[in-house]
Amino acid sequence: MEFRKSTKNDVPKIMNIVKQAQNYFKEQGIDQWQNNYPNEEVINGDIENGDSYVMLKDDKVVATTVISFDKEETYDKIYDGKWLSNGDYAVIHRIAVDNTYKGLGLSHKIIKYTEDKCRENNVHSxxxxxxxxxxPMQKLLTKNGFEYCGIIYLEDGGKRVAFEKNF
Known part of the structure; x- marks a missing residue:
């Protein structure tokens, strides 16, 4: 497995994986990643910000994620709980794995890679x-040592459950 920053050439492959995830959520009745989100504009923005990554297996893009060290404004207010820490942190967004490669632990590898990137940046959250x-995402987070912290609301008012891991 290899991780690298995404390039504009990866956008069609990333969008294919995103569309698979959108279809999965729709089939499961989960109102996440619907209404044309994330779209190519969002993915291109992630790439321009230097936050988009892809995982390769045999030179094929098999998973994608966003790892950001920028503060997340929507995390400033948390309800029905509290964050474990108040210092610097990384944020993981938009983890998605190609359907063909699900069940191989790739999401776990994305989290471990994020931890490595954090250590490189002297960030421990x-x-x-x-x-x-x-x-499934909540179970993935719990299995990887994340703790439930409370509720946050996105800019559009969407309710989300929030997790944090310190190491």
């Missing part, structure tokens, strides 16, 4: 939010 009905 990762914060993540997900839809309250996205149980």
């Amino acid at each position: 990762i914060k993540v939010d997900t839809h309250e009905e996205n149980i």
